Amino acid sequence: MIINRRVQTLDEFTIQQLRDFPKATGELSSLLRDIGLAAKRVNVEVNKAGLVDILGDAGSMNVQGEEVKKLDIFANNQFVGVLRHGISCAGIGSEELDDVVIFDDEVSNASKYVCLFDPLDGSSNIDVNVSIGTIFSVYRRVSELGKPATEADFLQPGVKQVAAGYIIYGSSTMMVYATRRGVNGFTLDQSIGEFTLSHPDIKCPDSGKFYSVNHGNFFQYEENVRKYINECQKKTKENGGPYTQRYIGSMVADIHRNLIKGGIFMYPAVLDKPKGKLRVMYECNPCAFIIEVAGGIATNGKQRMLEVQPTGLHQRTPFFAGSKLMMEELESFLKGTE
């Protein structure tokens, strides 16, 4: 029997990782497969979102007489449901839920990990068919195994993440995740309904041509941020440019492009959001982990993003992340040494 080993599915890849680490219990591999399963279910609904009017808008009844849920609530329920009934997660935190959900059953209490999610980031873009995404973060518990998880399991600095990733629902659907061993991307092959390894060992180029920022907020940014943005606009072939401004307004899409092609993403503090807009636990920390493992840099403008000690589940922060050399130039502006 000929086995096609060229194309490795997410399941095969995570099992291969297990073979390389015989002492591993397999819980993390199982958790990542659970996330992949939930992502495939979300993908089905996201792909037909444009048809929602035909199938019944969120809050209404569809042709089958079922209540149609808002997509981000639907996505949240998929990830919570799969992880609650898995063997690897003791609880989750979610942008959609005010407090953490502790699964508190015998199997979940024995699980080593907790997860945080932005189940469907950028969902406001869906009705104009712009790419959106799920972002997730995985921590090893600090509380006693065998007992219910506690809030302390979730409020750990990003440097403690065991894994982090995103699913981008775009021209194709991809799952990208990082562990300390590297960043790998899997594209959903609809013909077999499996995520398949398409971007092994992703590295963020040391420099790039893309800078991503919402220019509409320009005059709300602090002076050094404005100076850096002006510098980006003045780049020429002679000094690493010219740069292109690309800003989709969907964090996963902007981060993904800059991760693959090189670039810098910025969401600075603005007047009506002095602490920034993006969330520490389930947007910035997972993206920072991925970017750092891939060779880039991520900060809150003042310190390494992954070293921020969180104080709240839904805490916001300014966020800057991307190619090493571009981030180093930004940091020289932020320090005022430029």
Ligand code: P6P
């Ligand atoms: P703005 C989407 O609403 C989101 O949370 C991120 O995905 C995105 O990067 C950011 O907000 C866009 O915010 O204020 O530029 O529209």
